[in-house]
Amino acid sequence: MAATAMASSTDIRYGPEDPTLSKPWKGLIDGKTGYLYYWNPETNITQYERPIISLKASSAAPDKSLSSSVQKSSQGGHKANDDDDRYNRGSNSGSVKVASGTGSYQSARSRSDHLRDDLIVKASSGLGLFSSKVAESGLSADSYRRQHDITVTGDNVPQPFTSFEATGFPSEILREVYHAGFSTPTPIQAQSWPIALQGSDVVAIAKTGSGKTLGYLIPGFTHIKKRHNNPKLGPTVLVLSPTRELATQIQNETAKFGKSSKISCTCLYGGAPKGPQLRDLDRGVDVVVATPGRLNDILEMRRVSLRQVSYLVLDEADRMLDMGFEPQIRKIVKEVPTTRQTLMYTATWPKEVRRIAADLLVKPVQINIGNVDELAANKAITQYVEVLSPVEKHRRLEQILRSQEPGSKIIIFCSTKKMCDQLARNLTRQFDAAAIHGDKSQGERDHVLSQFRTGRSPVLVATDVAARGLDIKDIRVVINFDFPTGIEDYVHRIGRTGRAGATGVAFTFFCDKDAKHASDLVKVLNGANQCVPVEIRDLALCGNGMGKAKRQWGSGPSIRNGGHFGSYDSVYGGRGSNRYGAHRSRSPNRNLV
Known part of the structure; x- marks a missing residue:
C-alpha cells in the first residue's frame, strides 16, 4: 500500500509527530477504533507495537528478520477475520507507555494478513527466537520489572x-x-x-x-x-x-x-x-x-x-x-x-x-x-472536566454526542437509575441510546449489552453497575453526566475507554455539589499529566462551594486544555466558533480523538 493510499483512507490517518520514533517508521491511527499502530514505508510492514530502537547500531535488524517471516507467511492468501479484536491485544502497560516513548517490541504483522494460521505457526518459533535475542542483549528480570x-x-x-x-x-x-x-x-x-x-x-x-x-x-x-x-x-x-x-x-x-x-x-x-x-x-x-x-x-x-x-x-x-x-x-x-x-x-x-x-x-x-498507594488514571485517556450548572448539562451532553463520529461507542454515567432511564429516553430517538442499571432484568441487561457491543445502540447510559468489570472493546468516549460518589469510581468509570493500547476521551460534568471531590480530582488529573481547569484548582484550594470559583453561570460551558478556553467544536476543529479566541487545543492527543 502506498503512503498516499494509506494516508488518504477514510479509516486511517497519520498520527501526531513523534520525534522519538525511529526512522523510517511512521505512526498511523485507525479511524474506527482510535488505536495507534506503526508503518515502515520502506518495507511496507505495519505492526501494533512501537518499534524498539536497537541497543547498538541498527534498529532495522530485528524488524527485517521478523518482517521476512511475516511476508512469507502472508502468501497463503487467507482473509483476515474482521470480527477478531486484533487491535486490542498485547501488553497493556507497555502499550500505555508507547505514548511516552518506551514500549516493547513485539511481533511485526502485515495489516491485511493479520491472524492467519500459517502466521501463527511461524510466530510460535519466531517470537521465541526474538525473545531469546532480547534476553541475550541484557534485558534482565529487574530491567523488565523497571520498564513495566x-x-x-x-x-x-x-x-x-x-x-x-x-x-x-x-x-x-x-x-x-x-x-x-x-x-x-x-x-x-x-x-x-x-x-x-x-x-x-x-x-x-x-x-x-x-x-x-x-x-x-x-x-x-x-x-x-x-x-x-x-x-x-x-x-x-x-x-x-x-x-x-x-x-x-x-x-x-x-x-x-x-x-x-x-x-x-x-x-x-x-x-x-x-x-x-x-x-x-x-x-x-x-x-x-x-x-x-x-x-x-x-x-x-x-x-x-x-x-x-x-x-x-x-x-x-x-x-x-x-x-x-x-x-x-x-x-x-x-x-x-x-x-x-x-x-x-x-x-x-x-x-x-x-x-x-x-x-x-x-x-x-x-x-x-504501578503505584499501589496512589489512585492513578490511565494516561492514554484524555480527561476534560467542565464546570457546569445542572441546567447546562443536558445541552452540553447533546453537543458532545453530536460532535462524535457516527457509530462511536459512548458510555454516559449517571448517579441514579431514574436519571439513567430518563436520559436514555431523551437520547434514544437521535442517538440510539439504551440504559442499563441494577433494576433491569438479566434478559434486559444482556440484550442492551449485546446491542451496545454490536453498535446497534452505540450510546449506553449506565449507573455504576457498568463501571467496573465490564470489558467492551473500542469504547471511544466516557461521559460522567453526574460526578460519582468517590474518586475511585471516577477512575474506574473513565477506565472503560483507553483500554489495551487504545486512546480514549473522558468528559466530566462538575457541579457545586461535587466540590468536596475537587482536591482528589486534581491529584488524579495531575497524576495522568492532564490539564486541570482553573475552576477545579480554585475549588481544591478553597475547599468550599462554587461561590469562590471564577465562573460566571450562563456564559456557556468551557473546556480548559492546553492553556486555552474554547467550545468543544472549536477545540476539535468542528463547525462551532471559539468564544475566547481562535486557539485550538494543544493536547498531544488531539489527533487521536
Missing part, C-alpha cells in the same frame, strides 16, 4: 515470563493464545504466571484492562490437568466475580482459551434461571465462575460441592467488598479446603482488601503494577 513498573514482594519470587515460549504452557494453549492475536504477555501475566505455576498464593494489584483474566485462567488450566479430578464431583477451579457481566466475560474467556484443552466451565449468577446452571453442575465442570450471591444460594440447596476446589480466584476483590459481598465470600471460602491455592486480583489496595487477604491467603507473593 512492576514491584514484587514475597518469598521465592521467580523471574517473569517475557515471552509465551518461556512459559512452558502446552502447545494447544499457546495455539489459542496466538490465534487470539496476542504477541507477548502483559506485565501482570508475565509476572503472575510463574508465581501461580509454582503453587504460591498471589495478590495482584493492577488496573482493569491489564490482562489479569488470562493471568489466572491459564495457570488454572494447568492446575486442572495435574489434579485429574472427576468434574462430576465438583469443580477444581472456582472464580468469584462481583458482577454478572464480568462473570459471563470470564466464562467466555475460559471457553475460548480452554477449548483445545477440553476444559469445561459454567457460570452461576443471579437474575437468570437456576435450571440451566444446575444442569451444567450435574453434568460436571472443571471451572465454576460465580457471583457470591448465586453461589451461596446453590450451596444452600446442596447442589454443588466445593470439596475438590484447590484453585480459588477472587477477581475484582475491591469491588466485591464495595458491594457488600464480604459475608458471602467468607461463607463460600469455608466450603473450600484449606489446602488450596488462592489468587486475589484487585485494582486498589484499601485496608478492607488487605484485611481479607490476610485472612484468606497464606504467605502470598504480592505483585504491584
Whole structure:
C-alpha cells in the first residue's frame, strides 16, 4: 500500500509527530477504533507495537528478520477475520507507555494478513527466537520489572515470563493464545504466571484492562490437568466475580482459551434461571465462575460441592467488598479446603482488601503494577472536566454526542437509575441510546449489552453497575453526566475507554455539589499529566462551594486544555466558533480523538 493510499483512507490517518520514533517508521491511527499502530514505508510492514530502537547500531535488524517471516507467511492468501479484536491485544502497560516513548517490541504483522494460521505457526518459533535475542542483549528480570513498573514482594519470587515460549504452557494453549492475536504477555501475566505455576498464593494489584483474566485462567488450566479430578464431583477451579457481566466475560474467556484443552466451565449468577446452571453442575465442570450471591444460594440447596476446589480466584476483590459481598465470600471460602491455592486480583489496595487477604491467603507473593498507594488514571485517556450548572448539562451532553463520529461507542454515567432511564429516553430517538442499571432484568441487561457491543445502540447510559468489570472493546468516549460518589469510581468509570493500547476521551460534568471531590480530582488529573481547569484548582484550594470559583453561570460551558478556553467544536476543529479566541487545543492527543 502506498503512503498516499494509506494516508488518504477514510479509516486511517497519520498520527501526531513523534520525534522519538525511529526512522523510517511512521505512526498511523485507525479511524474506527482510535488505536495507534506503526508503518515502515520502506518495507511496507505495519505492526501494533512501537518499534524498539536497537541497543547498538541498527534498529532495522530485528524488524527485517521478523518482517521476512511475516511476508512469507502472508502468501497463503487467507482473509483476515474482521470480527477478531486484533487491535486490542498485547501488553497493556507497555502499550500505555508507547505514548511516552518506551514500549516493547513485539511481533511485526502485515495489516491485511493479520491472524492467519500459517502466521501463527511461524510466530510460535519466531517470537521465541526474538525473545531469546532480547534476553541475550541484557534485558534482565529487574530491567523488565523497571520498564513495566512492576514491584514484587514475597518469598521465592521467580523471574517473569517475557515471552509465551518461556512459559512452558502446552502447545494447544499457546495455539489459542496466538490465534487470539496476542504477541507477548502483559506485565501482570508475565509476572503472575510463574508465581501461580509454582503453587504460591498471589495478590495482584493492577488496573482493569491489564490482562489479569488470562493471568489466572491459564495457570488454572494447568492446575486442572495435574489434579485429574472427576468434574462430576465438583469443580477444581472456582472464580468469584462481583458482577454478572464480568462473570459471563470470564466464562467466555475460559471457553475460548480452554477449548483445545477440553476444559469445561459454567457460570452461576443471579437474575437468570437456576435450571440451566444446575444442569451444567450435574453434568460436571472443571471451572465454576460465580457471583457470591448465586453461589451461596446453590450451596444452600446442596447442589454443588466445593470439596475438590484447590484453585480459588477472587477477581475484582475491591469491588466485591464495595458491594457488600464480604459475608458471602467468607461463607463460600469455608466450603473450600484449606489446602488450596488462592489468587486475589484487585485494582486498589484499601485496608478492607488487605484485611481479607490476610485472612484468606497464606504467605502470598504480592505483585504491584504501578503505584499501589496512589489512585492513578490511565494516561492514554484524555480527561476534560467542565464546570457546569445542572441546567447546562443536558445541552452540553447533546453537543458532545453530536460532535462524535457516527457509530462511536459512548458510555454516559449517571448517579441514579431514574436519571439513567430518563436520559436514555431523551437520547434514544437521535442517538440510539439504551440504559442499563441494577433494576433491569438479566434478559434486559444482556440484550442492551449485546446491542451496545454490536453498535446497534452505540450510546449506553449506565449507573455504576457498568463501571467496573465490564470489558467492551473500542469504547471511544466516557461521559460522567453526574460526578460519582468517590474518586475511585471516577477512575474506574473513565477506565472503560483507553483500554489495551487504545486512546480514549473522558468528559466530566462538575457541579457545586461535587466540590468536596475537587482536591482528589486534581491529584488524579495531575497524576495522568492532564490539564486541570482553573475552576477545579480554585475549588481544591478553597475547599468550599462554587461561590469562590471564577465562573460566571450562563456564559456557556468551557473546556480548559492546553492553556486555552474554547467550545468543544472549536477545540476539535468542528463547525462551532471559539468564544475566547481562535486557539485550538494543544493536547498531544488531539489527533487521536
